[in-house]
Amino acid sequence: MSRKLSTKKGSFLRTCRSVHGWLGVLILPWVIVIGATGFYLNHSKMVLKLFGQQAFSESEFGKEKPPKPITVESARLLGQKVWPEEPIRGISHETYHGRPSFVIKKRQGRVILSIPTGHYYLKTRYTNRTFSPDGQLLHSKRYWGRIFKDLHVTGWLGRTFGTWPADLVSISMILFGLTGSLMWWVPRVRRFMRSPGRRSLPNSP
Numbered sequence: 001m002s003r004k005l006s007t008k009k010g011s012f013l014r015t016c017r018s019v020h021g022w023l024g025v026l027i028l029p030w031v032i033v034i035g036a037t038g039f040y041l042n043h044s045k046m047v048l049k050l051f052g053q054q055a056f057s058e059s060e061f062g063k064e065k066p067p068k069p070i071t072v073e074s075a076r077l078l079g080q081k082v083w084p085e086e087p088i089r090g091i092s093h094e095t096y097h098g099r100p101s102f103v104i105k106k107r108q109g110r111v112i113l114s115i116p117t118g119h120y121y122l123k124t125r126y127t128n129r130t131f132s133p134d135g136q137l138l139h140s141k142r143y144w145g146r147i148f149k150d151l152h153v154t155g156w157l158g159r160t161f162g163t164w165p166a167d168l169v170s171i172s173m174i175l176f177g178l179t180g181s182l183m184w185w186v187p188r189v190r191r192f193m194r195s196p197g198r199r200s201l202p203n204s205p
Contacts (some may be wrong), residue, residue, distance in 0.1 A: 013186055020179040023172050030155055032048040037152035040145075048144055056130070056139040058097060058119075066118025066133050075113050082111050082122060096121070109129035125150075126157065 040047040068074075072091060079088045082104075089105040096103070096112050104111040108126035118133030126147050130139040150157060155165030 013183065016179045016182050016186075020176060021185060023176045023179070027169050027172045027176065030165070031173070033151050033155070034169070037148045040148040041152060044145060044148075047148070051142075051144045054139075056141075058130075061099075061114070061117045061119055064117060064133075066116075070113060070118055072101070072102065073095045075104055075111075078113055078120060079104035079106065079111050082106070083108050 019109060043158055075091050076088065079091070083106050086106045086108060087109070091105070092103045093104050094101055094112075096114070100115045102113045102115065104113070109122065112123060113122040114120065119138075120131050120133075122129045122131070126143050128141045128143070130141075147157065153166060154163050167168065180184050
């Protein structure tokens, strides 16, 4: 009976070691990401200084006029050129950076066309690129704060998978901790149960 019990315990520990080892390999990248982004959430100003981006001024934009007047049709044509595989979801008139602009909405982001200057922006969840009226890239900006926060909350960039990657990593980390604890406790409990001192305890009268 004791041999069978010992065999079962040995098999259980081997299973724990196998699960623990594979979980460690599989979740290691996300553990690093969660640790790094968690550090950012506590020290955002210090971390963002490391990713400092070059300052860019739009003060010269107002000195130039577009080659031809900017209309809704201009915005529609621009929207068809940018991310051409995606349909235009809508065009609205808004103020952007203090100037009246047409905002073309698409799945990947927004195309913002400045009416007074003809400059336009391609704005996604994580980036914002500024272009001259003739299509020359003038400036590129990354929203590092949003990138770090999404990586921490969802475990992935973008919302395609929802929070499933982060949820799976959370469950895996719980199992990783449980299997590690069992691997530490079970041998010690077995040694305690087999200790000579425990076996030689005198019987009560």
